[in-house]
Amino acid sequence: MGAGKTTVGRALGALSRHPFVDLDDLVEQRAGRSIPEIFREGGESEFRGLERQELETLLNDWPRQFEKAPILALGGGALLNRAARLSALGAATVVTLSASAQTLARRAAGAGRPLLGGPDPERRVAELLEQRRLAYAEAHACADTDALDVQGAARRIYELWTRDLIAVAAGERSYTVEIGAGILAKRLPELVEGSTRVLLVTDRVVGPLHSQKVLTALEDPPVFLELEPGERHKNLAGLERIYHCAFEHHLDRKAAVIALGGGVVTDVAGFFAASWMRGLAWIGLPTTLLAMVDAAVGGKTAVDFRSAKNAIGAFWQPKAVLCDVVLLRTEPARGYVGALAEVVKSALIGDASLLDLLEKNLDGVRQRDPVLVREMVRRCIQVKATIVGLDEREGGVRSHLNLGHTLGHALESEGGYARLSHGEAVSLGLVVALNVGEKLAITKPELRRRVVALLGALGLPTNLAEQPIERAAALVGHDKKRAGSRVGFVLVREAGSPLTHPLELDELRRLVSEPPV
Secondary structure: OOOOHHHHHHHHHHHHOOOEEEHHHHHHHHHOOOHHHHHHHHHHHHHHHHHHHHHHHHHHHHHHHOOOOOEEEOOOOOOOOHHHHHHHHHHOOOEEEEOOHHHHHHHHOOOOOHHHOOOOHHHHHHHHHHHOHHHHHOOOEEEEOOOOOHHHHHHHHHHHHOOOEEEEOEOEOOEEEEEEOOOHHHHHHHHHOOOOOEEEEEEOOHHHHHHHHHHHHOOOOOEEEEEOOOHHHOOHHHHHHHHHHHHHOOOOOOOEEEEEEOHHHHHHHHHHHHHHHHOOEEEEEEOOHHHHHHHOOOOEEEEEEOOEEEEEEEEOOOOEEEEEHHHHHHOOHHHHHHHHHHHHHHHHHHOHHHHHHHHHOHHHHHOOOHHHHHHHHHHHHHHHHHHHHHOOOOOOHHHHHHOOHHHHHHHHHHOOOOOOOHHHHHHHHHHHHHHHHHHOOOOOHHHHHHHHHHHHHOOOOOOHHHOOHHHHHHHHHHOOOEEOOEEEEEEEEEOOEEEEEEEEHHHHHHHHHOOOO
């Protein structure tokens, strides 16, 4: 309240020629009473209920009322309910306007605000700001309006609105993933602004292809480090190289790390950022399809230890991720095709219609049609962002992201991280999971047949008879999801409906070694 939402919203409407709507006005119309009257007669609970109803209607059915997407000015408490907040983040661009308690109390004085009753409005505003701090941080952007420049704020928000942004809701660690073509040079300077030093981590394959784009975008030259490429180097020795570099160049807590590369660089550089000086800001610049749809989003950072994949790691969210799809043009065919297994996984756990998209556009997907690639990236990231918003640290539904990975990781490890790529292993892991699900009468046979056919059509391996399944299954005991003699094994009832099913390790080994149904 008093942050300038109505003033800026109207200016944004005039600039963009989109309709402006104040949610409070709609609540009053529905109730036939003013906001103060609703508070007096039904209390805040009645008001919040009416507010949620109107917001849900607008988010889901705005085309019935408006020719263009409306600009909504929400009450300061409209998104305190987390389910409503996550729904809004998925359906709209959410911008939090805020200011100091002193400024907000001054602007709201004499406006009849029900929540500011009492002798000390400024103190009450400060209390509300603290109570709502985490909720307000979960937005696509936050803007301070103490020195309110209405037209400047409107122009800035309009520019944000036109970008392809997906918000990952993680409280004060929230951030956005931007998808686009040629966005690296445009966005990177503002992301590293205020950093005492920038460390650019890449590898010897990606560096010669793309590091110059980063160097050109940055005003001050960063510390530059190229790692050895490949999963075999995603280990403590590779991590130690970054530690030595950081030590030699005196990186402090205000330094920023840029991870330019595929999943290996993303995981190692992200874990370095999590552990150096107890945590540095890091920015993901994924250069492979796998890194865009999986590794760079969600804050899982790790290195492998012996045969245990991702055994040493931490949850550490990036400051931002830029998915510049232009960079995918240089990805080798094997890596690109392998990453399609993660796209199929995303469809199975959260976007059933993505399976249809893949099946109907096989040639375009294989040939990297830029429109299809961008759509795949966006939809996979949205699936992951939704899941991470619900469960940042894998206490529940985030485990669904491991579909196909339990046996997939084991197959990778069994082959010394050289025989199979990560995506190829995940493809085989998906086949195993579908087989196991069918044997347990959880997965429908037609879904297994459909997905196996799709994986094969995309050029991914599906023949388990050619794989050392029993030897790989013996390695599942090192899986980080193991708890005692059990492992949480992700299965699928039908597309878009996953579940985590606890299995004894002996039972899992028996199920995967038996012939398919």
